[in-house]
Amino acid sequence: MLERVKRLVRHRWMEDSSRLMDSAAIQRLKQRVADSETQHCGEVRICIESGLPTSYLMRPGAIRTITRQRALSQFGKLRVWDTEHNNGVLIYLLLAERSIELVADRGLNQFVTPQEWSNMVAKLGEALRDGRYEDGLAQAVDEVSQTLRQHFPMQERQVRPNELPDQPVLS
Numbered sequence: 510m511l512e513r514v515k516r517l518v519r520h521r522w523m524e525d526s527s528r529l530m531d532s533a534a535i536q537r538l539k540q541r542v543a544d545s546e547t548q549h550c551g552e553v554r555i556c557i558e559s560g561l562p563t564s565y566l567m568r569p570g571a572i573r574t575i576t577r578q579r580a581l582s583q584f585g586k587l588r589v590w591d592t593e594h595n596n597g598v599l600i601y602l603l604l605a606e607r608s609i610e611l612v613a614d615r616g617l618n619q620f621v622t623p624q625e626w627s628n629m630v631a632k633l634g635e636a637l638r639d640g641r642y643e644d645g646l647a648q649a650v651d652e653v654s655q656t657l658r659q660h661f662p663m664q665e666r667q668v669r670p671n672e673l674p675d676q677p678v679l680s
Contacts, residue, residue, distance in 0.1 A: 516572065520560030520605045529604060530557060534643045535677055541650045542675040550669055551596040551617065551657035555646060555677035556583045560605040576603050580610035583678075590614050592672045596661050600649045607637045609649060620660045629656075646677075 542553050561579055568575050580601035584590060589597035595616030602609050611626050629652050636645030663669065 513566070516605075517563070517566050520566055529559075530642055530677075530679065535679070538643065538646055538650070538677050539675045541647055542677075543671075545650055545654035545657075546669070546671065546675070547663065548654060549657035549663055550594060550661045550667065551598060551653075552589065552592045552671075552673040553598050553600065553650060553653055553657075553675075554587055554589050554673055555600045555602070555650070556580075556587060556680070557602045557604065557642075557646075557677055558583075558680050561603065572606060573608070576601075576606060576608055577610055579603070580612050584612040587673075587678060589673065592616075594661060596657065597673060598653045598657070600646060600653060602637070602642065602646060604642070607634070607640075609633050609637055609645065611649070611653065617657065617660060621656060629653075 538555055542555065545553060558579070561575065565575050565579050568578070580599065580603075583601055584599045587599065589599045589612070591597070592614065595614045597614045598617065599612040600609065601612065609630055611630055613621065613626070629649075633645055633649050633652065636642075636648060
């Protein structure tokens with residue numbers, strides 16, 4: 510019970526994500542996503558949340574599972590699943606827990622195993638634990654882009670519409 514109260518306080522008192530990630534950092538991440546999408550035909554979205562809504566914090570279970578549930582919810586809400594090739598990827602950062610989740614659509618998941626995604630998340634977590642949020646997210650965009658280039662490369666003279674906004678979502 511005490512751990513749940515501590516978590517609730519941490520999530521409510523966490524600084525606003527826009528204060529931890531200045532507008533210049535957000536613009537650099539936006540540009541990084543846009544640049545990455547010139548190399549493959551996938552879509553990448555970034556969602557940064559300061560803390561979880563209270564309804565998530567009151568759920569039973571490990572915080573890792575609850576964070577994953579929230580990332581899946583944001584994946585749907587931001588319509589990352591709604592791409593022509595079903596190859597959208599959400600990079601979800603939860604600042605209060607300094608954790609990152611990668612949620613990929615079914616078109617990409619048929620090529621990438623859950624273990625590969627887990628290994629990628631574990632590697633990306635190092636920068637986040639050190640409080641280097643922009644570095645961690647930039648590394649996440651690069652890792653996801655490398656995977657998308659491998660499985661959904663941009664074809665020569667391919668016209669690629671930008672199906673999802675490149676602007677990171679802050680909440």
